Amino acid sequence: MAYTTSYGGTNSGLQVGQNLGHITNQFLQSETSLNQACLRDLRTTNPHHDKDRIQNTNGGLLKDSYCWILDNGEFQQWQNDQSNCLLWIRGDPGKGKTMLLCGIIDELTRLFGNTANISFFFCQATDARINNATAVLRGLIYSLVVKQVSLLSHVKSQYDHAGKALFEDINAWNALSRIFTDILKDATLPSTYLIIDALDECTTGLPSLLDLITQISSAYPQIKWIVSSRNWPDIEERLDTTHTAPISLELNEASVSEAVSKFIQHKVHYLTKVKKYSDETRDTVCRHLSSNSQGTFLWVALVCQELDRIPRRHALKRLEAFPPGLNALYGRMIDQVHNSEDAESCKRILAVMSIVYRPIAFDELASLVELPNDLSNDTEALSEIIAICGSFLTVREDTIVFVHQSAKEFLLREMQNGVSPEGIEAKHHTIFSRSLQAMFKTLQRDIFEIKFPGFPIEEVIPPSPNPLAAAQYACVYWVDHLHYSGCHNKNDLSVDERWRVDDFLQKKYLHWLEALSILGCISQGIAAMIKLEGLIQEKGEPPALLCRVQDASRFIRYHKVAIESSPLQVYSSPLIFSPMLGLTRRSFQRERPGWVLNEPLVDKNWSPCLQTLEGHSDWVNSIAWSPDGSRLASASSDKTVRIWDPTTGQCASTLEGHSELVCSIAWSPDRSRLASGSADQTVRIWDPATSQCTSTLEGHIGWVNSIAWSPDGSRLASAPFDNSVMIWDPATGQCASTLEGHIGWVDSIAWSPDGSRLASASYKTVRIWDPATGQCVAKLKKYRNSFDSITWSQDGSRLTLASDKTVRIYDPATGRCTTTLKCHSDLVGSVAWSQDGGRLASVSADNTIRIWDLTTGQCASTLEGHSATVLKIAWSQDKGRLASASADNTIRIWDLATGQCASTLEGHSATVLTIAWSQDGNRLASASEDYTVRIWDPAIGQCASNLEGRSDPIRMITWSPDGSRLASASADHTVRIWDLATGQCASTLEGHSDWVNSIAWSPDRSRLTSASADHTVRIWDLATGQCASTLEGHSDWVNSIAWSPDRSRLTSASADHTVRIWDLAICQCTLIIEGHGEYLFAIAWSQDGSQLASVDDAHTVRIWDPTTGQCTFPVSSPGSVQWDKVSLNHLHTSIGKFDLGFIFAVRSAPHNWTLPDQYGYGLNDDKSWITYNGVNLLWLPAEYRPTYSSLFAISATNLAIACPSRIIFLTLTEHSPIPGL
Incomplete structure (x- = not known):
């Protein structure tokens, strides 16, 4: 959260001074x-x-x-x-x-x-x-x-x-x-x-x-x-x-029996003293216990516990009722329960306790067990009932537990014979029904009165009394009890079961997700929905119910990170970014946030992406499914390997040990081992069960770029950067042989399905080896100088090579290329065959995955959603899922059977490079690698006009102050001025000899300045289209320029680490400002011309006095900067607006200053949250996050984000969306 700080007579806030004391x-x-x-x-x-x-x-x-x-x-x-x-x-x-x-x-x-x-x-x-x-x-x-x-x-x-x-x-x-x-x-x-x-x-x-x-x-x-x-x-x-x-x-029966005898003597001595037994009673009790204990301490303890509860006159009679052996004793205790006045309540409690998945508290007991009204809310009376069951249950800190595990096991064996004649399945159904009742009664929006939509789960403190107490168990386990209620033995669910589930999903689903987040059980909720979906499918239930359950399952999986991190976010981001036709979204429209006035246009249906796995802090370089499809492993540049549960999206374990980035991973065929190759020149073999490294294979020269297990798991091949392939014996950790012959490093290796051949792809060649002899048996004809990936088909009859923007399929017997697949718009990095060999998946630096039908050679579908290069892919064993790893640090799991093609805003055909709002906030301009500029109407999300005519990608755009014209800069060294009324290019400004990095209109719109990689700044007369003057002096790229408000001065920021101030009357540099340690890329004047802000590549903002050149304050913030036109204290950056008022009040700054308070709407550091006054407000799913700060633009309450496949608009309320801020 942002905190208000001040310095003044009230002695509040920040004080910088001398500290004395201890x-x-x-x-x-x-x-x-x-x-x-x-x-x-x-x-x-x-x-x-x-x-x-x-x-x-x-x-x-x-x-x-x-x-x-x-x-x-x-x-x-x-x-x-x-x-x-x-x-x-x-x-x-x-x-x-x-x-x-x-x-x-x-x-x-x-x-x-x-x-x-x-x-x-x-x-x-x-x-x-x-x-x-x-x-x-x-x-x-x-x-x-x-x-x-x-x-x-x-x-x-x-x-x-x-x-x-x-x-x-x-x-x-x-x-x-x-x-x-x-x-x-x-x-x-x-x-x-x-x-x-x-x-x-x-x-x-x-x-x-x-x-x-x-x-x-x-x-x-x-x-x-x-x-x-x-x-x-x-x-x-x-x-x-x-x-x-x-x-x-x-x-050691004799020793144990002797110890039990001593224990009996001790217990009988205690009973004699407390109950005042006669010598005869004492001796009789002692003999009975000794002859029937069968060397079991627990049996003695339970019998003595019973004797301690009854009058001494009944001791001998009761003693005869205790049979030898634990099971017989438990049977006798059940008989006593049957004969008590509270027999029905006791049996119901024992039955429920026997099949619940954890001990339950008193609050939960009343929700799960049908008890008389006078018992349900009477803790003292419930304690008395538990005491009757004392040979089985005890109470510890208001939680009911079994006295011993053997007591629970006995009740489960004997359930139908006495405790619950209707059977275990019927009792499961009772708990399912009562769980739903408890949740309907208890769950509600903001049950803990958190109020803030982005309030972090780590700071949530349960109120007292806890309003969730009665429903905690029900929230986590209701689906499990439905599953085991016998419905899996029936042909279909009952009408009542269908109605209950459907009603819950329509009325209480979001409240349930909020509760799961508070309980830290979102992963269990995902598992529950997947189990429910499987149950509904198995029964062939009505399509309407199946569709609702499937939608609810996708909802929780897609928004897992948001809901898990902030409970109340379930009513914000998921209702805004779920598909327009999503059943859950439509059922809970009444819950959507009122502070969102205009929602972004999103897809109509769920995309094929089932899960996005987030956790790595750097590129994900490789992924691999375990042979049984139950786990997914990922290797990252953050030096770790992660093993994921693809069902819940939870990271099961993180393998740490490599000292450099991890390049590749591979499961052994039996799933018992996982190998990882790293830039630290080693291969590590891990035991996935314990997450421990069992051996390290050393001896590589350079990065280990690729690894592959032989089909029988007896050999491991690795490809380091020394142009060789090494074959290892994993049992001994020794290198068995080294295959040499490539003249460039090996990018990829793959065993043939029978293990008799090994293929390796290098910068220059592809070789097929006989691993038994170490000889190269074939070379494949190359088409270009680079092969990035090599993969065998399942039957070993075909070999694929990914190179440049194509995928080629070879016949390894002849070495000839049989098929060429072309469709990607950028380099193809990896390919993978489906299990049946009928389809091929390819990934590319164009951020997409393409699925190819090999019978026709055509692209069957394109999967979009990653925001950076897709590096690796892997099919699951069931052929229905595909996992992909990307440079956006995420792994996605795609559903290929039911996935719909993602719908996007029609417009750009390539990556959007930059966006900019008009001054009035009513229009947005976007520039793309497709050489066009598009003008958008954010109110309807449609493209209003398309500006064409460039021959190179447009790197920079800026609106004229009155919004009538737009200037664009391109890598072709020119600046173009567009007339937005006609959509035509009004003039082209030529003269720079390198890229144009920045453009700025003069306040009166008569002139335009441009900054270039040719180290110069040019000033253009827009009436004539001629260069009026050229400002020279920088020794490196000029990245940003800005006019002073009075038009008399111009500032320029350069990669030479300096800011220059130019007097436009004489076109001379009057001041050189130094102090940044990195190259500068943004600069801005304050509205009154008294302050200057600059940003460098280390994300440091410095505030300067343009008269003296002195730095008044350094702060830390990424992105561009611009001073507010109304308030002199507000500085706009690409992640939001910041209030510098209190800094100016102090008039000095400590040496290591931090970012001041953020003001209004903005973006957090990792671009995953839209913020308000620095507080998290709205979580952005991975595909809706801007890749760079320049792709996020704010105009008052209008927000625009340029995503890889679309531009989204949000209009938020002018008033505070967060109570109290």
Whole structure:
């Protein structure tokens, strides 16, 4: 947000002066505060508190119940043997593994005190805070850095620039893995013990966690690990048994039974003391527990819990009702529930708790479970009901959870026999129905009263009480419950189900998306809509419902970034930039923002682009689908590789390690490995499951431009810039052979489908190799000097080469070109075959993708939407999707089956280079590479006139002050004056010997000045069309010129880093202003002629006194500059208007000044938001963003953006669209 600053008697705002006092102390306090903030954000739980809670819940830690393991041979070997780093304690449910680890932690703490670091974590499947791999790492790291504060530096090095998102976003696991490894490598780290309980209850990311444990235990023998879990084969398979010491509780039955006996004695002693048992009762209880416990601590704990609830006179009778074994005991507890007065409510709660996807809060329970009216809103009464279910459920911080995972598993097995006779599917349907009811009742626009349409989600604070509390679970999981409600077993949805879904999408859909954004669950919402769309298609439901669901699915996927970043943006950008005929847009027109007076003309239907994947900060150079189509990998100049979920558009992981840009990527055929080639002269092989680099192939000379796996995955070919091709054995990491013969670097390599041949394309030649012998077996005839991409057809019978603006198809057997495809207007960079070989896709520097029908050799469709060169493409396995990577830093996923051709404003046939508003804001002029200038009427979005006659692209246009004429400058060294009444060129001004970079009308319209790359400025007499004078003196390009308001002076800004002021009476330079460190490209006078503003290539604006040449203020802003014609304090730039009033009030500036307050409408730094007073207002989808600042123009409340394929207009209200600004 923009903040008002001032300096005056009220002592408010900015003060620049002398600071006295305890600066060092303040710095230390600030550093401590930052450390505390980092720890707060890192902490998802305090494992020490979890340990205390677990022990208290189980009645305390009894030493006799765990001391047996201290004498166990495997335990002692693990403790004493330096090479034995990992101890795995395994056993069935209820065998006391958790309490065993609590005891071991206490013993290690007693033995080592402060001389060792002991970090631990307790997983629990029913608690979302502590049931995932990321939470485990957060807990372990938290314990380590709290114990040894110096280790926090490893966390803060990442946290200082990422904040809390470091621990919570989609890349949290990868970031925390690296931080964790760095901590364990720290030279100051003492002996360290890492303990994780209940690995089987880590429900998310367990494979990655197990792999990390085995990697660290092998690489760092000084780190000792203890883990516990059930006897799961999956865990046993992942843990390296050759380096792992397992302790099976079933194989130590005698020791466990003895420990259980001690536990029984302890519990009976407690009961005797509290309940005042007689000696006979005490002994009977003790005998029964000992003979029926079957060595299970949990069974003993549950029985004793029941005995503690009843009078002692009933103890022996009740005792006989407790059968041996956990399952039998659970059965008995269910019988008790059936016999209670609140049996129906208890059964409904147990049934719902058994099938919900996470623990639920009291507020949510009343929404999901049908309860008597007197219970629904009575928390105390609900607590009493939960207590009746106490052998299964307990309450923790107002959230209902299972006492043990085995209790939930029992209820699921026995659901139809007692808890819910109607069955699991019927219960899913009940939750689906009640979820919709809860959302209809709860959801509304601006439910948190945020008010600002661009208010960032990071700053949203839930009010108290939280109006979303009752519907939080319903918002995320309603589609899942519909899916599992049995409808997938029926031929179609019921009439009621159809009506409910359709009604929800028409009335509550946007409110639901707002809620999902607040909850941080937009990705889950996308997955839900895709699941719903699949369900509707599978049932063959009425076309109207299917169309609505498909439109809603496209809506959330297309606008994901906007809604995810700002909840209330769902009522702005999506309703403005969705297709005109979109069903969701039309259903919610009443919600559209009132501050948009004139909406831009957009496409009528959805484009073929399904998703735009944003996240890379530089060019995306390569993309590749995983063999099963479930993942998409991208390689970027930002030095990273990203793996995406193409369904939700979410980045699943970011692979970091390369020190230079990543040029190429390739999946192994079995999807288990991903290879990346980089400008750092290496190839890295990654394990996508763990996001870890497993090996680095070194030995290349120069960039690794292309890589390719052999079809069987046993070999990897790479093409560095030393003109060779290298073939590697990925198993050993060794280079098996080097293929030499090219006389230029190799751009592309590709294996034949059977792996018997390898093709390589170079600057001069295309060669086909026998990789077994390393011999070149064929050369293909070249047509031009450059081949950019080479690709085999699926059957190996054809080979494509992309070169210049064409695609050629070759017969590799004969080396002859059989087909030439021409249609692109710029260089073709990459081609890809469809799986069936019937179609070919090509991408080009003309920003388009073309799909070719190879039976006819014709272009079947053109996909438009990228705003920069399209670099790579890849077909999905199902042939229905195509992914594209572009220099606009995005990846797009296209639907080729249902996509409509994008409609555009008819006009320019090539890239728009610049745009300019007329003085009155009623017209817009645009200049294009198609050599034309078009005049647009923004009110209707139509081209009013077309100015033709240039032979070169037009680089610059400017309106005459009265709007009757237009001047244009071109690369052909001329300036043309256009009469807009006739649409004809009135005169052509010739004389410059190089490009004309800038033109400016004199205030009285009698003269025109032009600045050129020939280092001169010319002044033209428009009455005669002759050059009146030539101003010389600059030593480099002159990029910008401006008349002083009184017409007596002219300023020029040059690439020689200077500003010159010219006296037009004598045509002499009177002042040279120096101070910019980069070349200048824009300059402007203030309205009264007292100030001069200039902009350089480093986006620094400097304000000058034109009399003295002194710089008064440097500020930072991209783009052109122009002073306001009314207010002397307002400076217009290409991203908006800025108020410099408070700077002029101070009359001096600190050395490093920042951008002052933005005023009115503008554009943010990355051009993704239209702003108001510097505050985000309207998010711009990727294809509606200007590529350069010069392609964004503001005239009061009229905004124009020149996109790659169209020009859009927006008219916004004169009044503040944001309350309070």
